[in-house]
Amino acid sequence: MTQFIMYDDGKGEFGPLTDLRSPASLRTGSLLTQQRQGHQLGGEVAACWTTPELAVVIREHMAVPINELPDGDTHLCVNNRWSAIDAVSPPEAGTALIDSSSGDVVMAALDAESARSLCETGTLPASVNRVAIEAVLYRYPWDILDHLDRALEVDLAL
Secondary structure, eight states, rough: OOEEEEEOOOOOOGGGGGGSSSSSBOOOOBBBBHHHHHHTEEEEEEEEEEOOOHHHHTTOOOOOOSOOOOSSSEEEEEEETTTOOOOOOOOTTTEEEEOOTOOOOOEEEEEOOOOHHHHHHHOOOOTTEEEEOOOOOOOOOHHHHHHHHHHHHHHHHO
């Protein structure tokens, strides 16, 4: 089972929809985005990294470490805006999958130090290999609507 860190890169602009929840906790089909991510990756959220302000609220709703790395030497960090409507396999250690249209990190398999850096600053160390892929990352509320048909199709097939 793949455990992953769901992290907030700070590029989502969802307005009040994310005042009290992570973008991955939005219902973007018949499932929450984080549920679809778990299904697509064959795993579950092991930790959540977000802003200090939102961390206070999220701690009340999630039973995983917030803004702390889980145990382990290597971590799969998944952007909490990734729609998971694409079939994407986790990358090899030391590699990041980058959305070709936006240049944003979709997910990355990193050592603990690099994972902390990505989660805290949103930037990848220069030593990380980058692989461009096509993926849907939600940025605005209307992005959810633009991809709702595909999200429902994926969700109902699970």
